[in-house]
Amino acid sequence: MTALDGTTTSRSGAGTPAPHSGSAEQQDSGTPAAAPTPRRRRVAAWIVIGIALLVVGGIGGAISAANQWAARDALDPASAGPQGTRALAEVLRSHGVDVEVTRNRADALAALDGSAATLVLPDAPALSDDAVSQLADAADDVVLIQPRSRTLDLLLPGSAAAGFAAGDAVAPACESAEADRAGAVAPGALYTPGSATAACYPVEEGFGLLVHDTGDRRVWAVDGSVLFTNEHLAADGNAALAANLMGRHPLVVWYVPSAGDTDLSDTDPSLGELTPPWASPVIVLLLVAGVAAAIWRGRRFGPLVAERLPVTVRASETTEGRARLYARARDPLHAADRLRIGALRRLSALLGLGAHAEAGEVADAAAGRTGWDRATVRGILLDDIPRSDADLVALSTRLRDLEEAVHTAVRPERSTR
Structure with a gap:
């Protein structure tokens, strides 16, 4: 029988459409069309999922390795990469300052013992507060080139982080001779000074340089990752500022921290130590709320509608x-x-x-x-x-x-x- 759309439907003597399966050639030969079984489809799906996981894992591993390499070279005086500080070390040496690079705390303490020296200290998360204080106390001057909240609180009491600058060069606007001689720089991280701390390079409510001066000893805090690295050292007065801060003594002891150099007995904090104190009560409250919602909105036991079966429909x-x-x-x-x-x-x-x-x-x-x-x-x-x-x-x-x-x-x- 021919329908409106031009397709032909074959009817049996009772007028019912005849079922179709496969092509005409397959009907003549009697061989059914080959179709993938559900088992093959499941196996193929798992293979695709496995390949996708391997690809994602490979990409993640490459990114992680690249990040570790970048972290290893950051602020390292032996690195000539963009984030390294070899150029600054050479500038200091050209001015007659001896730069000694140490990669463990014992060598740094030994180099600081008995001579006037400046300690250049990046962030050292593997050291305890006592170890950081011991290193700082052994030096005549300390330059924090990657200050974090912990080191600011330890060595510059009352000081704290205050965001980042927009990137424009600003004048020192302070009474520090080292900053005045260096001139304008474009600071990265900003800080708020404590009561006994002076500040330079003001940007809105923060400052790009902090100094705690006790007369014979000075502790500086500046974002060296923006000012003192190889790619930024030649900009503005960055090189002059670095030389002025680190060149007050004939020796610079540059401590390069590593995960293996630690005095912490347990370097793997527990989940409870990593979470804030309010996290556990909130989790318990969410669980209680979830159970209450399940009881309130959940399906009741027993039939929803009572009816007699079978139902007769005309x-x-x-x-x-x-x-x-x-x-x-x-x-x-x-x-x-x-x-x-x-x-x-x-x-x-x-x-x-x-x-x-x-x-x-x-x-x-x-x-x-x-x-x-x-x-x-x-x-x-x-x-x-x-x-x-x-x-x-x-x-x-x-x-x-x-x-x-x-x-x-x-x-x-x-x-x-």
Whole structure:
């Protein structure tokens, strides 16, 4: 049977569409189409997931290695990379200052013992507060080139971090001779001074340089990762500021911290030490709230609606419901196909053609039995296409008339009663 969209659907004698499986060649040969089994699909999915995890892990490992390498070279006087400080060490040596690079605390203490020296101290998270204080006390001057809140609180009491500068060069605006000789610089991190600490290079509410001067000893705090590295040393007065801060004594002891150089007995803090004190009560509160919400909104035990089974639904209800769906969809051809399928099934039974008769055979048999024009009968059962609801109603009437004519021709005695 030919539908509106031009596709051909084959009907059996009862008018039902025949199922299709595979291509015509596969139907002729009787070989079913090869399709991937669910097991193969699952295996392929897991293989893809494994490959994706390996790729992501490789990328993450490369990024981690690059970060570790960058961290290893940062502020290292032996590194010629952008984040290293070899250029500053050479500048100091050219001014007659001996620069001794130490990579463990014992060597740094030994180098500071017995001579006037300046300690250059980056951030050393592997050292305890006592170890940092011991290093600072052994030096005549201390230059903190990567100050954190802990070292600021230890060596510059009352001082704290205060954000970052915008990147523009600013004048010293202080009474420090070392800063005045250096001139303007573009500080990175900013700090707020304590009560006994002087400050230079003001930017809004922070300062780019702090100094605690007790007369014979000075402790400086400056962001060396922005001012003193190889890529930034030649900018503004950065080199002059570094030489002025670190060149007051003939020896500079540059301590390069590492994870292996530690005096901490337990370097792996527990989860409780890493979390703030309010985290545990909040977690407990969230768990209690989750349980309460589950009890409040969860499904109750037992049937939601009590009803007696089985439920009887009248056939007219389903018929009317399907008719409403067809009417709402505004698809008269679909509705006409359903009417024709029912008519073909009944006509096939009346004409004794059997369940496997094709629709064309039923139409020809009906035309021969009733004497109607063959083209007219085929138009009613197969070819006529309803365009509107009125056409559908007219087709329904013609189908009923055809069935009555076939019934009269096949069983005239019953029709006369």
